[in-house]
Amino acid sequence: MAHWIIAFPAIAFLLVAAPEAKATLYDDMGGKEGIDRLVDNSIKSFLADPRIGKTFDDTNMVRFRTMLTAQFCHIADGPCKYNGHSMAVAHRGLALRQVDFNALAEDLQSAMDVSGIPFRTQNRLLALLAPMQRDVVTK
Numbered sequence: 001m002a003h004w005i006i007a008f009p010a011i012a013f014l015l016v017a018a019p020e021a022k023a024t025l026y027d028d029m030g031g032k033e034g035i036d037r038l039v040d041n042s043i044k045s046f047l048a049d050p051r052i053g054k055t056f057d058d059t060n061m062v063r064f065r066t067m068l069t070a071q072f073c074h075i076a077d078g079p080c081k082y083n084g085h086s087m088a089v090a091h092r093g094l095a096l097r098q099v100d101f102n103a104l105a106e107d108l109q110s111a112m113d114v115s116g117i118p119f120r121t122q123n124r125l126l127a128l129l130a131p132m133q134r135d136v137v138t139k
């Protein structure tokens with residue numbers, strides 16, 4: 001048994017190291033720096049969008065930024081824990097419609113483009129966000 005480890009130390013190393021080396025979505029998004037840049041660009045594009053910008057008029061944007069950053073990091077298997085409101089609680093009372101959700105998703109996509117996130121990585125994040133639609137859209 002030990003003979004092949006001596007004969008093929010490189011293979012033995014790969015077998016031990018491989019699980020550690022697996023990149024998460026967080027890594028593919030550029031880690032902390034990448035997510036900070038994405039959240040920055042996303043907030044700019046939400047606020048500049050005439051379809052949904054006004055929805056944020058009464059929002060504490062410092063908290064929103066912190067929470068969105070933590071949420072993206074958390075769902076992308078990064079080293080963060082999202083401890084904000086559930087999506088149902090965060091959006092209740094906003095009477096959001098499907099068109100609002102689609103507008104935000106579109107803005108997020110262009111923010112991912114601007115942030116240099118590759119298309120495949122974009123789709124992995126969008127796939128994690130899509131099921132939240134049923135808690136966010138209430139009208």
Ligand code: HEM
Pocket residue numbers: 052055056058059060063064067068071083084085086090091094096100101102104129130132133136
């Ligand atoms: C998958 C889609 C969405 C995600 C992942 C998301 C994420 C979040 C997060 C993390 C928060 C902060 C919760 C907290 O403060 O604890 C939040 C709040 C908020 N979201 Fe969303 N959101 C989504 C869709 C939308 C849409 C479609 C709109 C409007 C067009 C919207 C408008 C808001 C507003 C206005 C707040 C702040 C509410 C307040 O002032 O307390 N969100 N969202």
